[in-house]
Amino acid sequence: LFGPRTTYATGTGTTFLPFSGDSSTPGPGAMGNLTSSKLDEETPPDKKAPLETTPLVPWGSEKKSLLERLGALAGLEDLSHHFGYKLLVMLFCAQHLMKGFCYTFITTCQTYLFAAYNVSASQMGIYIEVASLPWSMKPVIGLVSDVLPICGYNKGPYIFIATIAGIVASGAIGLIPQEWISVTSIVLCLFTIQMMFAVNDLLMEAKYSEKMRDKPEHGPALMTYVWFGLTVGGFVATLFIGPFLTAWGPKVPFTMCLLPMSLILVPLMKNYLEEKCRTQEEVEAERKRFLAEPELCFLCILMLIGTILLSFLGIFYAEPWINATAALAVTLVVLVGFSVLLRPMIAKVNAFFLLQSSMTFAITGATFYFYTDTIEEYPEGPHFSMVFYTTVLGVVSNVTSLLGIWTYQRYASTWSYRSLLMMSNLVFSGLSLLDVVMFKRWNLTLGISDHFFLLGSNGFQQLMYQWQWMPGVVINAQLCPSGMEATMYALLAGCHNLGIAVANSFGAYLLELIGCQPSGATNESSQFENLWMASLVATVTPMITLVAIPWLIPDAKQTEKLLDDDDKDATAGSLWRCWTAGGPS
Numbered sequence: 001l002f003g004p005r006t007t008y009a010t011g012t013g014t015t016f017l018p019f020s021g022d023s024s025t026p027g028p029g030a031m032g033n034l035t036s037s038k039l040d041e042e043t044p045p046d047k048k049a050p051l052e053t054t055p056l057v058p059w060g061s062e063k064k065s066l067l068e069r070l071g072a073l074a075g076l077e078d079l080s081h082h083f084g085y086k087l088l089v090m091l092f093c094a095q096h097l098m099k100g101f102c103y104t105f106i107t108t109c110q111t112y113l114f115a116a117y118n119v120s121a122s123q124m125g126i127y128i129e130v131a132s133l134p135w136s137m138k139p140v141i142g143l144v145s146d147v148l149p150i151c152g153y154n155k156g157p158y159i160f161i162a163t164i165a166g167i168v169a170s171g172a173i174g175l176i177p178q179e180w181i182s183v184t185s186i187v188l189c190l191f192t193i194q195m196m197f198a199v200n201d202l203l204m205e206a207k208y209s210e211k212m213r214d215k216p217e218h219g220p221a222l223m224t225y226v227w228f229g230l231t232v233g234g235f236v237a238t239l240f241i242g243p244f245l246t247a248w249g250p251k252v253p254f255t256m257c258l259l260p261m262s263l264i265l266v267p268l269m270k271n272y273l274e275e276k277c278r279t280q281e282e283v284e285a286e287r288k289r290f291l292a293e294p295e296l297c298f299l300c301i302l303m304l305i306g307t308i309l310l311s312f313l314g315i316f317y318a319e320p321w322i323n324a325t326a327a328l329a330v331t332l333v334v335l336v337g338f339s340v341l342l343r344p345m346i347a348k349v350n351a352f353f354l355l356q357s358s359m360t361f362a363i364t365g366a367t368f369y370f371y372t373d374t375i376e377e378y379p380e381g382p383h384f385s386m387v388f389y390t391t392v393l394g395v396v397s398n399v400t401s402l403l404g405i406w407t408y409q410r411y412a413s414t415w416s417y418r419s420l421l422m423m424s425n426l427v428f429s430g431l432s433l434l435d436v437v438m439f440k441r442w443n444l445t446l447g448i449s450d451h452f453f454l455l456g457s458n459g460f461q462q463l464m465y466q467w468q469w470m471p472g473v474v475i476n477a478q479l480c481p482s483g484m485e486a487t488m489y490a491l492l493a494g495c496h497n498l499g500i501a502v503a504n505s506f507g508a509y510l511l512e513l514i515g516c517q518p519s520g521a522t523n524e525s526s527q528f529e530n531l532w533m534a535s536l537v538a539t540v541t542p543m544i545t546l547v548a549i550p551w552l553i554p555d556a557k558q559t560e561k562l563l564d565d566d567d568k569d570a571t572a573g574s575l576w577r578c579w580t581a582g583g584p585s
Contacts, residue, residue: 086272093264094204100233112250120519122508124365129504130314131190135497139300142490152277166196174255220413238394242387295341306330324509327502352552357499361507361538369518382450400459404466424468432539439532
């Protein structure tokens with residue numbers, strides 16, 4: 001969800017992966033904790049890690065296992081030296097398995113799940129919005145984890161509780177027969193599953209944000225590890241999802257995800273987060289620190305109120321115009337609140353990504369039916385099978401995403417934020433115009449088959465989207481003041497995810513306005529006549545925000561620090577501080 005796309009569709013019809021904290025003092029885990037300084041003292045000179053200028057070659061022991069050599073080749077040995085292997089294991093479980101594999105599996109299935117209930121395109125968009133809203137609740141999750149530790153721990157207990165709840169909800173969808181569970185219950189279960197993903201994602205992002213601020217020069221490499229593995233996890237999921245959907249329908253995959261969802265509990269129980277149990281004095285000091293910045297607490301509550309409002313309306317009043325109006329109101333209130341209360345640099349970056357994500361109208365429901373309707377339902381359509389639409393298209397998308405991540409790391413990771421965002425957004429929007437060609441069926445006039453055209457256009461879009469996505473992840477991590485990573489990262493990521501949810505509401509209303517309301521009914525060709533118009537609007541509107549890049553995005557490279565180490569106040573210099581202090585604004 002500008003969230004890297006886990007794709008089973010193309011352009012404006014894709015499913016977005018949400019944008020993805022809390023800072024705990026590293027402490028002894030189940031296997032103990034060795035600081036880097038202690039390692040340096042106890043490690044013989046000939047066994048120490050090479051310097052940054054040293055070529056990546058095996059060091060220390062002459063004999064290494066195949067696994068160790070593969071790890072060195074992939075750069076894992078270097079990452080482990082700088083960030084610790086326990087962090088890499090937790091990121092593997094939370095990001096690669098859960099957010100990569102499980103998220104892809106479940107997100108792919110949910111459109112087919114709603115289609116089994118004959119949900120219309122606009123209603124599907126609203127239900128998808130509601131299911132994704134937990135990602136907008138990250139600020140409250142971050143605030144609670146920071147100031148209300150459970151048994152002295154800020155992250156582990158919350159990850160444990162959310163994971164158990166998500167496993168139960170996934171089991172309910174997978175094991176309860178369709179006639180016994182309503183579509184409203186399905187939406188609530190999906191909401192709970194997404195809450196599990198959001199909690200795991202936030203608290204792990206908080207951890208690596210904390211690490212990246214200490215070693216920003218290695219930030220792009222760590223982000224490459226996270227997103228490369230995440231894409232591989234999605235790739236593996238797409239290999240199996242098509243055959244699974246074809247053979248057993250959209251419910252069984254939820255059961256298949258129970259095991260990979262559960263695996264994170266193993267390193268979690270071994271305290272691979274290396275959390276230190278906080279004393280009551282430390283907890284009280286942390287609470288006083290947050291109370292000293294009431295603006296952040298207010299913004300968290302503001303996000304919670306907006307999310308609850310949109311969730312309630314989406315579930316009980318699935319009218320597109322009602323949801324679109326509420327979404328617009330919430331967006332404006334949140335935009336003004338963040339712009340007034342946060343320090344100028346953070347407020348500007350947040351405003352850019354919130355506006356851009358909310359203006360990327362999502363028309364996933366309509367494009368899903370366009371691609372998958374049968375001959376009886378849409379005679380002129382592409383009639384893609386489940387295997388092609390999920391597995392074949394997904395594999396190509398993941399391969400090109402991996403290529404995009406690799407090329408970003410090799411060629412674009414040292415670019416300035418402004419130049420990379422401007423270039424990648426322009427190129428991506430240009431590529432998205434190919435969707436209009438598909439929806440107008442001009443590709444057939446040109447003699448290009450639907451299958452070949454979609455694979456090509458979607459592949460190029462995914463490659464460029466990684467260039468568009470990665471600088472946003474890096475800049476958000478750099479804008480988290482030390483010691484407040486969970487809450488600050490949550491506010492920034494939650495704002496972006498709110499924009500994505502709002503885009504679903506706007507897209508649903510747009511589909512209703514142009515009369516595009518397919519639902520998998522027989523002979524519904526007329527419902528797709530104006531789909532190209534919705535795609536064109538969704539392609540053009542995000543480009544409006546590009547004119548604001550020189551004013552909203554800092555003129556800095558991705559490897560540079562944006563905040564000094566002593567910048568611990570996220571609201572310093574804000575408009576509110578200036579007004580209340582009587583100083584110039």
